[in-house]
Amino acid sequence: MVDEPNKSSTQRIILNREPLVAGVPLKSLDGGATPVEQFFVRNHFQIPTMDGAGWNLAIDGEVENSLSLSYDDLKQMPSKELPVLLECAGNSRASVQPPIEGVLWDHSGVSSALWKGVMVREVLDRAGVKETAREVLFEGADQGKEYGSSGETRFAMSLPMDKALDDDTLLAYQINGETLTPEHGYPLRLLVPGWFGMASVKWLTRISVLDHPFQGYHQSSYYVFLDEGKDDGVLKERVSSMRVKSLITWPGRGEVLEPGVHLVRGVAWSGHGAVDRLEVTTDGGQSWQLADLGELQSPYSWRSWRYRWEALEPGHFLIRARATDVAGNVQPVRARWNFRGFANNSIHAVPVIVQSNM
Numbered sequence: 001m002v003d004e005p006n007k008s009s010t011q012r013i014i015l016n017r018e019p020l021v022a023g024v025p026l027k028s029l030d031g032g033a034t035p036v037e038q039f040f041v042r043n044h045f046q047i048p049t050m051d052g053a054g055w056n057l058a059i060d061g062e063v064e065n066s067l068s069l070s071y072d073d074l075k076q077m078p079s080k081e082l083p084v085l086l087e088c089a090g091n092s093r094a095s096v097q098p099p100i101e102g103v104l105w106d107h108s109g110v111s112s113a114l115w116k117g118v119m120v121r122e123v124l125d126r127a128g129v130k131e132t133a134r135e136v137l138f139e140g141a142d143q144g145k146e147y148g149s150s151g152e153t154r155f156a157m158s159l160p161m162d163k164a165l166d167d168d169t170l171l172a173y174q175i176n177g178e179t180l181t182p183e184h185g186y187p188l189r190l191l192v193p194g195w196f197g198m199a200s201v202k203w204l205t206r207i208s209v210l211d212h213p214f215q216g217y218h219q220s221s222y223y224v225f226l227d228e229g230k231d232d233g234v235l236k237e238r239v240s241s242m243r244v245k246s247l248i249t250w251p252g253r254g255e256v257l258e259p260g261v262h263l264v265r266g267v268a269w270s271g272h273g274a275v276d277r278l279e280v281t282t283d284g285g286q287s288w289q290l291a292d293l294g295e296l297q298s299p300y301s302w303r304s305w306r307y308r309w310e311a312l313e314p315g316h317f318l319i320r321a322r323a324t325d326v327a328g329n330v331q332p333v334r335a336r337w338n339f340r341g342f343a344n345n346s347i348h349a350v351p352v353i354v355q356s357n358m
């Protein structure tokens, strides 16, 4: 039998230094909370300098009373804690064929943590949302130049009213029991459970209730499903809910194993409720065998899985894992291609060799 993964011995994978983009090694994912130092980071711009003491959150737009809340104001409001997984929409993009544009994520753009914060609804109730409200816009403090966009762009995303007012959509100030770190959005970030990471705006400075659909660069031109690189001006489908997905965390690609019994391990999640079925094939899809699923901490997080593989004969094998969620969504062999390779939930395949060392 194999050893348990050791979370502390693996470091983050740096994909880009400035702005910082870093991933978590597959080997250290186990269905629990990802240590803060390993939690993946995806920044579009330089991390803004934030001073918690001088910081304020503005709430304005279609509200009865505009508000300005300090860090202490927020921390004194009723709070809740939730395990929530974040996956970058570009995660697993490196395996998309034909190749596509963007940060070359392998499978390391996914992590989960226990977050603490205030419901967005709590804050909006205090401000009093008007009937004219259509969406809620969340603005970050970071800005810069984006390829394909003119001038300075601020990172901002809106949510439809129902998602913004959902009891589990949070303004988070803690991660895994610690103060939010600068990389992950200190002093305050939005947390949108079930949606890809881009919606969870970091370094929040302003929440604005809008009477019209927001059409910012990241929302309407970048995190959208494009058939080709050129935007033809027609409104595109926005990237929103995460898709059902699983990853094999052990063995790794190309690993050479002794003949015998091995515990294949992985994690699985979905933006549409928990994963309740995980199947593995090691015989080219002739048979799919049920794996054992680990405990479910939250419908917004992942669960671990294990499969006892009797690999008695030497040879080349392709291990594949397929997850199904409570809504009945199943991972496809090949996800539908789009220009930026977003939301790739194709079945993860790991080739290994079983070989006697003698």
Ligand SMILES: Nc1nc2c(c(=O)[nH]1)N[C@H]1C(S)=C(S)[C@@H](COP(=O)(O)O)O[C@H]1N2
Pocket: 039, 040, 041, 042, 043, 044, 045, 086, 087, 088, 089, 139, 140, 141, 142, 155, 183, 184, 185, 196, 197, 198, 199, 200, 201, 202, 203
């Ligand atoms: N203000 C701001 N918020 C942001 C981003 C950003 O660049 N600026 N990146 C988004 C993207 S694309 C992802 S995947 C998540 C990543 O969150 P993390 O870095 O805490 O893992 O933050 C989102 N929120």
Ligand SMILES: [Mo]
Pocket: 042, 087, 088, 089, 090, 197, 198
């Ligand atoms: Mo992302």
